[in-house]
Amino acid sequence: MIQDSIYLKNYARIYGKAIFHADTLREIQLYYSMLNFVNDTESEVRLDYLKQFCMTDNDIELIAPLPENQNYIDFMFEIASHGKNEEILMAVLPCMLSYSYIFRKLAAVPTSRQSRYWDFIKDHADEQYAESCKEWSAFAEHKCAGLSVANKKYLADIFEKASLLELAFWKMAYRNERMEENAK
Numbered sequence: 001m002i003q004d005s006i007y008l009k010n011y012a013r014i015y016g017k018a019i020f021h022a023d024t025l026r027e028i029q030l031y032y033s034m035l036n037f038v039n040d041t042e043s044e045v046r047l048d049y050l051k052q053f054c055m056t057d058n059d060i061e062l063i064a065p066l067p068e069n070q071n072y073i074d075f076m077f078e079i080a081s082h083g084k085n086e087e088i089l090m091a092v093l094p095c096m097l098s099y100s101y102i103f104r105k106l107a108a109v110p111t112s113r114q115s116r117y118w119d120f121i122k123d124h125a126d127e128q129y130a131e132s133c134k135e136w137s138a139f140a141e142h143k144c145a146g147l148s149v150a151n152k153k154y155l156a157d158i159f160e161k162a163s164l165l166e167l168a169f170w171k172m173a174y175r176n177e178r179m180e181e182n183a184k
């Protein structure tokens, strides 16, 4: 949760770049809707967890990102620096889509309700959130439809790289757990 708070702050920055380079007002509204999700939905439950650790977002400012987190942030910033929204979409969408996919699967497991993270799981397994993911994906498909095969391959590689960075972020939690186990 702590590392995620650092990630989310930087993830939100990418939308500033996307909004600046947007072609249409509709596109600006779409990025705004994504940013709104990051700021509202994602923040509410996250702040509750931070409170359990007696922390606020101010404390997060003093904590350094772990290498997996920093890699992911660097990658998004590098893509954003190109100033091409098709690329930015490929870098930011895996974050949104993978959570909807993973948490819908988790929510379907009966024992998940007993998890201390049930409110987090429930939020991300939400039907409305899945619908928003569909809308954002459809927009990305539409925006990339007319591109060359080579360009589409390049964009698919960005999507894959971001997905692998997501995976590394998940694995980071288990790495720390193992370190704590070894320290015992």
Ligand SMILES: Cc1ncc(C[n+]2csc(CCO)c2C)c(N)n1
Residues within 6 Å of the ligand: 004, 007, 008, 037, 038, 041, 042, 095, 096, 099, 100, 124, 166, 169
């Ligand atoms: C590393 C990492 N990857 C994905 C998400 C998920 N996520 C980020 S913003 C957002 C939209 C609002 O809910 C979602 C689902 C995360 N929190 N941390």
